[in-house]
Amino acid sequence: xxxxxxxxxxxxxxxLLALPGFAQANAQSRSWLTGFGKADGTFGAARIEDDFxxxxxxxxxxxxxxxxxxPTQTEICAPARRPGDLLWIVDKNREVYEVAAPEGRxxxxxxxxxxxxxTLFVAENDYDNERGVIGFYDANNGYQRxxxxxxxxxxxxxxxxxPDGKHLVMANGGIxxxxxxxxxxxxxxxxxxxxxxxxMKTHKIVESVQLPADIHHLSLRHIDVTPLGxxxxxxxxxxxxxxxxxxxxxxxxxxxxxxxxxxSGGWSIMNGYVGSIAxxxxxxxxxxxxPRGGVxxxxxxxTGEALGVYSAQDVCGVARTHRANGFLVTTGQGDMTQLRMxxxxxxxxxxxxxxxxxxxxCCPNFAI
Amino acid sequence: xxxxxTALLASLALCFAALPARxxxxxxxxxxxxxxxxxxxxxxxxxxxxxxxxxxxxTACASADSGQLATLQQxxxxxxxAWATVFHWxxxxxxxxxxxxxxxxxxxRRNTIAKGLSQLLxxxxxxxxxxxxxxxxxxxxxxxxxxxxxxxxxxDTLKNAWNCQVGKSxxxxxxxxxxxxxxxxxxxVVAVIARGEEHPMYFDGPKxxxxxxFTELLTGYAIIKDQKILPVLGASVKKAKPNLIEARRxxxxxxxxxxxxxxxxxxxxIMASYLPTNExxxxxxxxxTAMGFFKALPPLKHAVYVESERAQYLAxxxxxxxxxxxxxxxxxxxxxxxxxxxxxxxx
Numbered sequence: 227x228x229x230x231x232x233x234x235x236x237x238x239x240x241x242l243l244a245l246p247g248f249a250q251a252n253a254q255s256r257s258w259l260t261g262f263g264k265a266d267g268t269f270g271a272a273r274i275e276d277d278f279x280x281x282x283x284x285x286x287x288x289x290x291x292x293x294x295x296x297p298t299q300t301e302i303c304a305p306a307r308r309p310g311d312l313l314w315i316v317d318k319n320r321e322v323y324e325v326a327a328p329e330g331r332x333x334x335x336x337x338x339x340x341x342x343x344x345t346l347f348v349a350e351n352d353y354d355n356e357r358g359v360i361g362f363y364d365a366n367n368g369y370q371r372x373x374x375x376x377x378x379x380x381x382x383x384x385x386x387x388x389p390d391g392k393h394l395v396m397a398n399g400g401i402x403x404x405x406x407x408x409x410x411x412x413x414x415x416x417x418x419x420x421x422x423x424x425x426m427k428t429h430k431i432v433e434s435v436q437l438p439a440d441i442h443h444l445s446l447r448h449i450d451v452t453p454l455g456x457x458x459x460x461x462x463x464x465x466x467x468x469x470x471x472x473x474x475x476x477x478x479x480x481x482x483x484x485x486x487x488x489x490s491g492g493w494s495i496m497n498g499y500v501g502s503i504a505x506x507x508x509x510x511x512x513x514x515x516x517p518r519g520g521v522x523x524x525x526x527x528x529t530g531e532a533l534g535v536y537s538a539q540d541v542c543g544v545a546r547t548h549r550a551n552g553f554l555v556t557t558g559q560g561d562m563t564q565l566r567m568x569x570x571x572x573x574x575x576x577x578x579x580x581x582x583x584x585x586x587x588c589c590p591n592f593a594i
Numbered sequence: 595x596x597x598x599x600t601a602l603l604a605s606l607a608l609c610f611a612a613l614p615a616r617x618x619x620x621x622x623x624x625x626x627x628x629x630x631x632x633x634x635x636x637x638x639x640x641x642x643x644x645x646x647x648x649x650x651x652x653t654a655c656a657s658a659d660s661g662q663l664a665t666l667q668q669x670x671x672x673x674x675x676a677w678a679t680v681f682h683w684x685x686x687x688x689x690x691x692x693x694x695x696x697x698x699x700x701x702x703r704r705n706t707i708a709k710g711l712s713q714l715l716x717x718x719x720x721x722x723x724x725x726x727x728x729x730x731x732x733x734x735x736x737x738x739x740x741x742x743x744x745x746x747x748x749x750d751t752l753k754n755a756w757n758c759q760v761g762k763s764x765x766x767x768x769x770x771x772x773x774x775x776x777x778x779x780x781x782x783v784v785a786v787i788a789r790g791e792e793h794p795m796y797f798d799g800p801k802x803x804x805x806x807x808f809t810e811l812l813t814g815y816a817i818i819k820d821q822k823i824l825p826v827l828g829a830s831v832k833k834a835k836p837n838l839i840e841a842r843r844x845x846x847x848x849x850x851x852x853x854x855x856x857x858x859x860x861x862x863x864i865m866a867s868y869l870p871t872n873e874x875x876x877x878x879x880x881x882x883t884a885m886g887f888f889k890a891l892p893p894l895k896h897a898v899y900v901e902s903e904r905a906q907y908l909a910x911x912x913x914x915x916x917x918x919x920x921x922x923x924x925x926x927x928x929x930x931x932x933x934x935x936x937x938x939x940x941x
Contacts, residue, residue: 263935291941307941308941335941354704356703356704383941402703404701404704405825406701406825406835406838407701407703407821407825407838408701408820408821408824408825410701410821412701412702412703412706413703414692414695414733415692415695415696415732415733416732465689465691465692499937501936501941517934517937518934518937520937539932539934539937540932540934540935540936540937541936542936542937558934558935558936558937559932559934559935583935584935585935585936586941
């Protein structure tokens with residue numbers, strides 16, 4: 227099999243389990259997509275409806291991470307997490323396609339569609355050259371690979387399209403890995419994570435910021451972007467045993483990054499590890515999920531003040547709902563909870579359980 | 595009728611009374627046993643062997659006798675063996691100041707150690723190798739894998755005063771880190787664990803601590819499979835990479851693996867002693883099976899090229915995976931531990 231070839235998958239290689247009403251659900255804009263694992267060791271992606279019914283939409287041979295929604299088509303993309311070298315596309319005809327990474331590259335579980343849907347950007351590790359790249363693929367032409375650009379650092383992880391429609395925001399975690407060494411981290415002493423703003427047209431890095439040198443070991447990995455273009459980021463602490471360093475902050479391009487206020491209970495409640503970040507529909511509230519600490523912490527974005535904490539074992543997926551201050555959170559134990567976080571307090575709207583182990587991220591399945 | 599009902603209720607009451615209440619396991623006792631019987635002695639041995647190695651380097655460099663190389667090699671082997679009994683712990687004092695990465699930077703990025711060592715050896719700089727400064731240089735040249743190259747690969751280590759000084763500095767650095775880790779463990783850390791308290795830097799309460807210890811045990815099995823064996827085997831004979839074998843220069847791969855298994859099994863056996871008899875015995879059987887598979891393994895550097903021998907290694911990793919799965923089932927069910935899909939292995 228030519229690894230550079232876009233392949234329509236065979237039924238034996240991949241099975242589309244079900245995609246009923248995918249387009250309709252998209253139009254109703256009240257569903258989410260997430261990667262999952264099962265107790266039998268298999269993986270895939272699923273759709274969670276507003277009523278918490280769960281439908282498996284993709285079965286994959288590798289563990290997934292984030293799921294990307296095409297902005298104009300009923301089409302999704304699910305890249306394997308590192309060091310996986312495959313990504314999957316489920317198109318409007320419910321057919322599943324597999325795209326292989328080029329030689330010397332692997333995916334990192336994240337990507338983003340250009341606003342017009344014509345290009346898919348995917349975070350890739352160019353491991354032999356020890357640098358991060360963003361591969362770009364022609365979504366209108368069978369996801370043919372068009373080329374790549376420097377991501378701005380090592381260990382590229384999550385990327386988002388800036389709301390100006392012209393730039394990508396890239397979180398370069400700074401951690402070097404190589405498929406020959408599994409998921410081992412190879413440069414913890416020298417890592418230099420950064421957030422980079424990249425012009426989608428010229429491919430130039432317009433701006434790149436780092437955290438102060440004394441906290442360079444905080445790996446910048448997960449981000450979400452407010453409607454006004456501020457980047458909320460979450461980090462993973464690679465040195466402090468119990469993670470007492472700041473974990474979440476905000477960066478407005480053109481300014482220095484700013485750390486959010488310490489949550490009640492201290493930063494150690496997040497146990498040094500933020501697994502996902504989400505900004506609510508109104509851009510007022512940020513949520514950071516910390517699975518090792520078993521908490522989701524919320525902040526008021528304009529003031530940076532901590533609003534509250536929601537506790538759940540192995541919680542990691544967090545995404546906005548259609549309501550202001552509303553979030554869906556999911557756990558590795560299959561729990562799904564919709565809640566609202568306002569300055570007045572936390573309200574759990576509803577909760578349910580599934581047999582699936584929900585993976586790091588869930589994303590809104592809103593139609594454009 | 596009333597009598598019958600009364601008798602029935604009475605017997606039911608007796609039945610319930612006879613059932614023991616399901617008490618929460620004594621997490622503090624389990625943690626303390628693992629710390630005192632497995633972890634503290636292992637770090638004490640690491641401190642002892644690294645101190646001996648540092649003294650050996652002082653002696654060898656002072657005498658400049660190339661015959662001392664065998665002594666240094668033996669000292670290295672003893673430290674390597676001691677490290678193999680703590681290889682998986684990313685918990686407690688070894689996590690402070692990047693000690694774990696500084697002590698044993700493995701696996702390495704491409705030739706980082708060779709490149710870093712070449713640069714260090716090429717330009718004598720006494721300030722750079724002073725203990726206080728050396729701790730801030732690249733982890734690639736600070737630890738045991740760099741020392742392995744000096745005593746098993748290079749032939750000029752004892753003939754060149756600067757090369758010898760670099761070896762002395764690495765040995766002193768290792769001794770310093772091991773001594774600090776061992777002292778912390780044997781003193782404050784184990785005492786906090788025994789009191790069932792939280793530690794301000796290293797761990798939360800007793801249940802969270804056991805969850806963490808358990809996670810580290812599972813990670814140990816994953817390291818053996820995902821870092822020590824599968825990358826070396828590659829997807830096929832053609833894709834085998836024997837140069838990735840751990841400790842290939844000192845030829846300690848097999849011994850390391852044996853010690854890795856023994857230390858994992860020791861902690862597992864302590865945890866298993868809190869399981870019901872059937873589960874305890876089943877895990878013991880699985881551990882014995884895994885050790886049996888290990889003992890039958892041929893040398894890896896040749897096995898990578900022989901299909902039947904590759905299959906033996908793959909079968910061994912499958913047995914370890916099965917053991918890992920059974921451990922998860924037993925300890926989550928009977929000890930109330932939780933191993934998270936994301937918290938254990940998120941990204």
